[in-house]
Amino acid sequence: MSSEHIDEVSGISTTGHEWDGIRELNNPLPRWWVVTFYITIFWAIGYTIAYPAWPLLHSATKGVLGYSSRNEVKNELTAAEAAKGKYVAAVESKSVSEIAADDALREFAVAAGGAAFRVNCVQCHGSGAQGSKGFPNLNDDDWLWGGSAEQIQQTITHGIRFASDPDTRLSEMPAFGDIITPDQIKQVSAYVASLSGLVQDASLIEPGANVFAENCVACHGDTAKGNRELGAPDLTDAIWLYGPGETAIAAQVRAPKHGVMPAWIGRLGETKVKELAVYVHSLGGGE
Amino acid sequence: MLDQTHVERLEAEAVNSAKTRQPLYAARRKIFPKRASGSFRRFKWLVMAITLGIYYLTPWLRWDRGPFAPDQAVLLDLANRRFYFFFIEIWPQEFYYVAGLLVMAGVGLFLITSAVGRAWCGYTCPQTVWVDLFLVVERAIEGDRNARIKLDAGPWTARKLVLRVSKHAIWLVIGAATGGAWIFYFADAPTLVGELFTGTAAPVAYITVAVLTATTYTFGGLMREQVCTYMCPWPRIQAAMLDENSLTVTYNDWRGEPRSRHAKKVLAAGLPAGDCVDCNACVAVCPMGIDIRDGQQLECITCAQCIDACDGVMDKLGKERGLISYATLSDYNANMMLATAGGSCPVTPSLVRTVDGKFSDKVAHFHIGKIFRPRTYVYMAVWSLIGLGLLYSLLTRDRLEVNVLHDRNPQFVTLHDGSIRNGYTVKLLNMIPEPRTIVVTMQGLQGGEMSVVGDDIPAGRSFAIPVEPDRLKMLKVFVRQPADQIHGTAQTFTFRVEDRASFEADEYTATFNAPETAR
Numbered sequence: 001m002s003s004e005h006i007d008e009v010s011g012i013s014t015t016g017h018e019w020d021g022i023r024e025l026n027n028p029l030p031r032w033w034v035v036t037f038y039i040t041i042f043w044a045i046g047y048t049i050a051y052p053a054w055p056l057l058h059s060a061t062k063g064v065l066g067y068s069s070r071n072e073v074k075n076e077l078t079a080a081e082a083a084k085g086k087y088v089a090a091v092e093s094k095s096v097s098e099i100a101a102d103d104a105l106r107e108f109a110v111a112a113g114g115a116a117f118r119v120n121c122v123q124c125h126g127s128g129a130q131g132s133k134g135f136p137n138l139n140d141d142d143w144l145w146g147g148s149a150e151q152i153q154q155t156i157t158h159g160i161r162f163a164s165d166p167d168t169r170l171s172e173m174p175a176f177g178d179i180i181t182p183d184q185i186k187q188v189s190a191y192v193a194s195l196s197g198l199v200q201d202a203s204l205i206e207p208g209a210n211v212f213a214e215n216c217v218a219c220h221g222d223t224a225k226g227n228r229e230l231g232a233p234d235l236t237d238a239i240w241l242y243g244p245g246e247t248a249i250a251a252q253v254r255a256p257k258h259g260v261m262p263a264w265i266g267r268l269g270e271t272k273v274k275e276l277a278v279y280v281h282s283l284g285g286g287e
Numbered sequence: 288m289l290d291q292t293h294v295e296r297l298e299a300e301a302v303n304s305a306k307t308r309q310p311l312y313a314a315r316r317k318i319f320p321k322r323a324s325g326s327f328r329r330f331k332w333l334v335m336a337i338t339l340g341i342y343y344l345t346p347w348l349r350w351d352r353g354p355f356a357p358d359q360a361v362l363l364d365l366a367n368r369r370f371y372f373f374f375i376e377i378w379p380q381e382f383y384y385v386a387g388l389l390v391m392a393g394v395g396l397f398l399i400t401s402a403v404g405r406a407w408c409g410y411t412c413p414q415t416v417w418v419d420l421f422l423v424v425e426r427a428i429e430g431d432r433n434a435r436i437k438l439d440a441g442p443w444t445a446r447k448l449v450l451r452v453s454k455h456a457i458w459l460v461i462g463a464a465t466g467g468a469w470i471f472y473f474a475d476a477p478t479l480v481g482e483l484f485t486g487t488a489a490p491v492a493y494i495t496v497a498v499l500t501a502t503t504y505t506f507g508g509l510m511r512e513q514v515c516t517y518m519c520p521w522p523r524i525q526a527a528m529l530d531e532n533s534l535t536v537t538y539n540d541w542r543g544e545p546r547s548r549h550a551k552k553v554l555a556a557g558l559p560a561g562d563c564v565d566c567n568a569c570v571a572v573c574p575m576g577i578d579i580r581d582g583q584q585l586e587c588i589t590c591a592q593c594i595d596a597c598d599g600v601m602d603k604l605g606k607e608r609g610l611i612s613y614a615t616l617s618d619y620n621a622n623m624m625l626a627t628a629g630g631s632c633p634v635t636p637s638l639v640r641t642v643d644g645k646f647s648d649k650v651a652h653f654h655i656g657k658i659f660r661p662r663t664y665v666y667m668a669v670w671s672l673i674g675l676g677l678l679y680s681l682l683t684r685d686r687l688e689v690n691v692l693h694d695r696n697p698q699f700v701t702l703h704d705g706s707i708r709n710g711y712t713v714k715l716l717n718m719i720p721e722p723r724t725i726v727v728t729m730q731g732l733q734g735g736e737m738s739v740v741g742d743d744i745p746a747g748r749s750f751a752i753p754v755e756p757d758r759l760k761m762l763k764v765f766v767r768q769p770a771d772q773i774h775g776t777a778q779t780f781t782f783r784v785e786d787r788a789s790f791e792a793d794e795y796t797a798t799f800n801a802p803e804t805a806r
């Protein structure tokens with residue numbers, strides 16, 4: 001089989017391989033193609049020496065250039081941190097209202113705070129910070145504890161009813177189910193609902209007002225406008241944390257629910273908290 | 288009658304002749320094009336001067352656009368995503384103008400090709416122009432065809448080394464100048480040229496120059512006709528573009544055959560002799576290295592050098608020019624039928640000539656009217672329609688625009704007094720290089736008011752805001768509507784932006800969402 005064989009039709013020598021009488025013509029590649037092929041082989045060998053390649057028993061060769069994709073990522077992250085450095089330093093040194101007043105700095109803080117919000121806050125407040133029943137909507141202009149950038153910062157720093165932080169925002173409405181009668185609860189609920197224009201049974205409103213004056217004004221105020229010092233909500237507006245309407249109000253009077261927000265200072269640090277405060281402040285309801 | 292003593296006979300053979308048909312993979316046969324002279328060669332010099340002139344000089348043209356825009360007449364500002372072309376400035380979203388120009392270029396190429404064949408290939412294609420330029424250098428250094436063949440075949444002497452090194456060095460300089468001119472289209476040319484030579488230009492500038500130097504040198508100097516024959520798709524496409532009325536460079540064998548190197552002897556022997564004296568001048572000048580007498584072929588770029596060469600020979604012989612000429616297939620076929628008496632005999636010179644040696648009246652000659660035929664009318668119409676459409680669109684385009692993006696999360700926010708607020712990202716596009724004050728007004732949405740985040744603009748139904756020249760200004764706008772004015776969960780209203788100085792305006796119809804339970 002190995003003897004030289006010339007194909008009669010084309011006059012080209014064959015490779016000596018034969019299958020069922022069919023022989024393979026020996027048409028060599030063009031020279032430049034062969035040369036390119038050899039160059040790629042040498043290139044590949046050089047590459048495996050220069051870069052991590054050959055598998056060993058427990059690891060692999062490191063390559064003489066010392067390249068590692070982990071270092072690449074680390075360098076890129078360092079460069080990104082360095083690029084942010086100027087802004088981060090400014091956020092650290094300035095107060096939140098100063099940050100909010102500076103266009104470039106606010107833009108940075110809103111972006112950084114937004115990123116932190118999407119990791120840490122969306123679980124309760126929702127991805128659009130729109131909240132849900134029991135979790136406040138941060139876009140609106142109704143604030144239990146105040147809507148200035150500083151007040152928001154204070155709330156995020158120490159949390160609400162967060163037992164392990166001594167400076168936490170603390171308020172606790174008593175469970176009036178144990179204090180006043182079910183009839184009185186019905187009356188006061190009707191009265192409170194009427195304050196924000198929800199039409200109610202007129203016969204309940206007047207006695208309800210009396211119940212309110214006796215039991216509720218201490219925290220919610222004479223005009224039921226609430227008190228931010230105590231975290232007491234404004235009962236005359238259109239925003240209801242636990243739902244609008246008499247039934248929802250009655251349930252909250254009888255046995256109030258008290259939401260808890262953790263103090264974030266320990267986990268996020270002051271800079272992140274400031275950025276978050278500026279972000280929340282920018283959502284449209286900031287004062 | 289025939290005096291062939293003045294005609295130099297050249298040893299030249301077509302690289303693709305049927306006699307020497309090569310296998311698919313074979314080393315390149317070297318081509319040493321002889322310099323031609325004549326009207327087509329002069330025309331090519333002119334085209335070369337114009338195209339190279341445009342290429343090298345355009346970045347240096349200035350165009351005053353005021354203090355807020357670059358003063359370079361043609362500039363592709365990739366960093367700021369702006370394209371400047373004299374009085375036209377194009378933003379990225381207006382890139383369809385460039386697409387339109389490319390469509391026009393395509394249709395234009397069809398038009399030109401169906402009328403005068405591969406004129407693009409022969410005269411204006413950068414490959415052709417640069418190869419011509421490289422050949423000028425080659426001839427200046429190594430001499431014309433015969434000297435070059437001799438030099439190439441000769442041993443490596445000091446002279447050969449000097450000639451070769453200087454030739455390639457000049458080629459590389461031309462390559463670098465080609466790449467160097469290219470980058471000036473992408474940055475301010477006077478600034479960049481300084482940076483380039485002081486080593487302070489961006490790395491991408493040097494990389495671009497290096498890549499273009501390499502491609503210019505390789506394509507123009509080393510590969511030449513191989514680019515056209517093997518790499519370029521246009522020779523394949525042109526087969527579909529040409530028809531029997533397209534002008535192509537044609538060897539008129541109806542008057543050339545039977546060719547003879549010894550016409551006098553042949554005639555004396557009483558045999559017919561055509562006009563072709565088989566001097567090979569047409570093959571020697573061909574930059575593609577082909578023999579046009581083999582007929583129309585893929586490799587021919589219709590540069591018409593063979594026409595010049597042959598006309599020179601015909602002049603010396605005292606015969607009519609145009610043995611090789613621009614001719615249409617229909618004329619050629621008609622003449623061929625005439626010369627072969629309808630295909631019944633070989634080409635017979637006496638059938639196309641009268642007894643006194645003049646062409647017979649029946650010989651068909653090209654008439655300019657052949658260019659104007661339905662096909663070219665259609666191309667011209669399409670080309671003009673696209674052109675007029677682009678022009679109309681360009682003259683009436685907006686230079687002030689508003690884009691609005693409605694917040695989707697949350698879609699609406701209930702405020703403490705029960706009113707509903709929607710958020711919008713409003714983008715104001717000031718597309719002229721001058722600062723402007725834009726008035727944003729809302730129309731519709733009863734009782735609604737706008738407020739702008741981060742700006743000390745009082746809430747209202749209209750506000751004015753300055754926008755920087757040639758920039759987009761992005762505003763976060765809150766629109767608030769009192770509870771008692773809300774009608775339905777999705778009301779529409781309009782953002783209107785105006786430049787009250789120039790009376791330009793644009794509008795966007797937005798939706799205002801409200802909950803079903805808004806009180």
